[in-house]
Amino acid sequence: MSYLADALIGAVTDPAMLGLCLFGVVVGLVFGALPGVSSTMSLAVMLPLTFGMSTPAAMMLMLGVFFASVYAGSVSAILLNIPGTPGAMVTVLDGNAMARKGRAGEAMAYALIASLFGGVVGWLLLVGIAPVIAAYALRFGSPEYAAVVFFGLALVSYASSGDTLRGLAAGTIGLLLGVVGRDVVTDVPRFTFGTADLQGGFDIIPLAIGLFGVAEALSAMERAPRGGRVQAPTGRLMPKARTLIAELPAALRGSFIGTFIGAIPAAGSAVAVAVAYALEKRLSRTPERFGTGIPRGVVAPEAANNACVGGALIPMMTLGIPGDSITAVLIGVLLLHGLRPGPGLFENQPEFIATIYAALFIAIVLTGLVAGFIGLRVFNKVLLLPRRLLLTGVLMLCLLGAFSVRNSAFDIWVAVGSGAVGYGLIRLGVPILPLAFGVVLGPILEENLRRTLMIHGDWSVFLTRPISFTLVMISLLVLGGPLIVRALTTLAARRRT
Amino acid sequence: MSPTPADETQRREVLRDLATGALSLVLAGGLAAVHFGQAGRLHDDYGREPGPALMPEILLAALGVAGAGMLLRGAFFCWRERVSPVSWPVFWTGAGGLRALGTPLAVVALLVGFLIARGAVGFGLAAACLSAAVAMILARQEGRGLPRAALEGIAIAVVLYALFRLVLSVPLT
C-alpha cells in the first residue's frame, strides 16, 4: 500500500508524467470515439512512441490511451448509433434511444459517470484482491464458461421484449451468423461457400456497424422531419442527483460483472456488457422499458465495459496472461522493456506493480476531467449538424470504420449488407437485440460446450461442478420460472371459480 | 368495412408475419441445403463431442419452426377474419408502406455502386461521389439546394477520409 501511495504521489507531482498521461487520454478519446478504431488499434498506433521511453512513462501513456479509448467507444454509440467497439454494442440500444428522445446530453453524462465508476471499482478490485480474482479466473474452466454464456443467452431471451417468434427468428439468425467460418474445435469450414473471406467468420464490429449504424441511418432517411435535424437538441447535461443515486446498484453490479468476466482470459468486454445488460433487464420491474431509452440501459453496460479494464489487468499482472487483445499489447510494451509480467514480477517488484496501478488510476481521473469538462461539450456538438450532413457523415463513418477494423474491403460489404438487412428487420418489426447477442455469445457457447464434452465426456459435468451447476439452475429458473408462475396462477384462478 | 387505423396496424402486423415467416423458411431451407450438401469432415463422427454439424442443425430447425410459426399465425388471422392482409394503405401509402422505402433503397443502391466503384477508382474518389450523391438526395427531400449539398457532401468525405488515411494511417484503397 505504501508503495502505491508513493507511486501515486510521485506521478502526480511529476508534470512530465501527467503530461504524457494527458496526451494519452486525449488520443484515446479521439481515436476511441471513431467507429472501427478499437482500443487495441489505438495502442498499436502509439506503440512505436514508447520504444524510447522509460517503462513507467510508457505505461503512463499506454494506460491513458487504453482507459480513455474504452470509455470513448460509448460516444459514437450514443450520438450516432454506431457501436465502434464490441464493448459499446449494448450501449447503442438505450444510449441512442435516449439521444433520439432529446436526452443525448444526459445519456453521455450517464455513460461517463458509469464508466468512471466502473473503472474505479475495477481498479480497486485489481489493487485489493487481484490474486483472489486470478485464482477464481483459473477455476473458470470450459464448463463454467459455457454455463455463464448460456446464462447470458437465457437472460436475453427471457428479457427480450416483443414477439416470441420474431425474437426466436432473430436470435437464431444471429447464432447462425456466429457459426459462419472455420469451427474452432475441428477447423471444419461452415457456410463459407468456398471463399477465403468467410472462413475467418464475421467480425462483430462491421456487422454491428451495419445492423445498428447503417440501418438506423437508412431508417432516418425515410422522410424529412421538420426542423432539419435528426434528433432534438442535446437537452440538459447533468442528470439529477436523485436519479444518479438510483442507478448506483446497477452500476455496482455492472462493475463486478465487468471485473470478473474481464479477468477471464479471452472472454472480452462484449460478453461482460451483454451479461450486465441482460441481468439488469431481468431484475427490472419494467423490463419492457429497456431499449426505449432509459439510463439503466446505459449505466450497467458502461460500468461493466470500463470495469473490464481493471479486470483484464488482473491475469496480466498476476499470471502474465493477457486478459484480452488490449492487454496483449500492454504485455508487449513491458516485454520490449525487458520486463516479463507473471508471478515473479508480481511478487518481487511491488514498487513497479504500484507504478502501473498508479498510472491506471491517474488515467481514470484524467479521462473523467478531460471528457467531463471538454469532451462532452465537443462531442455533443455533432448533433447540431443539419440532418442531411449528419446522416451523410454517419454513412461515411460507417464505411470507414468497417474497413478500419481489419483493413478489409470485405468488411465494407459486410457493413453495407448487414445495414440493408438491419433496415429490413426494422421494417418487418423483428428485434435486432437477440440477433446481436447471438452473434457475440453463440460461438463462445458452442466452443466451450463442445470442449467440455471433449474433456469430460458427458453432460453431467455441468451439474457436478458448483459454479456451472448454480449458473445452469438459475438459467433454467429464468427460462422456466415465468411459465411455472403462470401455470400456478391459472391453477389458483381456476380453483377459485 | 372501412379501414380504420387500428385495422391498418393489425393488417401490417399480419403482413410482417407472413413476410418474416416466408423469409425465415427460405433462409432455413437454403442454408440446410448448403449444410447437408457439404462434403468433407463436417458430418464425420467426432466421438465424445457432437461435432461441428450439430449446432447449425439445431439452429436451422429453430429458424424453420419460427418461420413456420409466423406464417401459420398470419394465415390463421386471414382465414379467421376473411380478409386479405394487403390493402392500399398498408402496402403503399401508410406509415409503414413501401412508398417510404424510396430514399433508403436509393441510398442502398448508391452504397452498392460505391462498393463496385471502389475497386476501380479507389476509396477516396468513390467515397466523395457517394457522399455528394447521398447529401443531394437528402437535400432534395428537405427541399434545399442541390449544388450546395453536393459540395457539403464532398467536404464531409474529404475530412473523414483525411482523418482515417492521414491521422490513423489506415490503408484505404
Next chain:
Amino acid sequence: MRRTALVATAALIAAAPLAQAQGFPDGPITWVVNWPAGGGQDTTSRLVAERLSAELGVPVVVENYDGAGGLAGMRVLAGAKPDGYTIGMLGSSSIIQQYTTDEPVMLDQLAVLSFFGPDPGALTVKADTPYETLEAFVMAAKEQPGDILNGNDPPGGASYISASIMEVALDLTLNKIPYKGYAPTVTALLGGEVHSATVPVPQVLEAHKAGDVRILGVMASERHFLAPDIPTFAEQGFNVVAGDFRAVVGPAGIPQDRAEILSQALVAVLSSAEFVAAANAAGYMIEPLGAEAALARIKAFDAQVYPVLEDAGLVTNPR
C-alpha cells in the same frame, strides 16, 4: 516497324527495373502483417520496421490486414505489385494454410527475403501432475493412449502441429483439446483443465519459474536462450524438432537486384547487436538468414508438416 516498336517497348520494360533499382528504394515501403495489431507477429514486425527504415533511409509503414485466420493479409501480400515496396512477415500458419484452406496463397506466389527466427515448441505439464520428466510423460502417454489431455491451438494451428509432430515422432496418442490461442491454453493449463500443453517457452516461462508448471523439454536443436536450464527433447533421447517460425517475404517476381537490397538490409538489421538484445528481451529468438537459406528452412518445414496434416485428415488441397 511494329516489330521494332515491340522490341523497343520490351527493351524499355526490361530496362526499367534496372534503371529504377539504382535509386531503390526511393519511397515508403509497406510492411504487411497478417494478424491484428498487438500480437507477436505485429510486435516483431514493428521492431524490425523501425530499424529497417533507418537502414534503408525510407519510411517503413506497418499495415495490419486481419481476417480469414491470417490468410487475408497473405492475399494482400501475394497480390501486391512485385516492385519491392510491399513486403511482410510470414509465419508457419501460412505454410500450413496452403493445404488446408479455401483460396490459399502458395509459397511459390511469394519471394522469401530473409529468415527472422524460430519459435520452438515446448512440452509443459501442470506441476501437480505425476510427470516429473519427459520420459515419464512419454511412458504414461504410451500406456494410456488418449488419456493425457493436451491443450493446443485449433487443428492446423502452430501448437497443434507441434503436438502432432511429437505424437508421430514418438508414436503416442494424446487427447488434443483446442483453444483459441495461447492465452486461453495457458489459462487452462494453470487451472488444471488440461494436463499438458505444447505452447512456446516464453508463454509458460514465468509460470515455470514460479513452480506452477514444469517445462519438460524444448522441441529444438538447442536450448532456449530464456530457459538454458531446460533440456531439449533430443538431449533426453527423443528426436523431436517442431515449432513456429517467422520469415520476411514479398510477392513473387520482385526484381533480383531489389530483392537483394531488401534481403541484405534485413539481414543487417536482424544481425545488429542492438536489435538482437531488444528482440531477446521481448522473448523472440533471432536467426538472421539470407534469402536462399531462409527458403531452404521454410521448405524443410513444408516437407515436415505436410504428412502430419495428411495424417490428421486436414488436407483439402493435396500437393
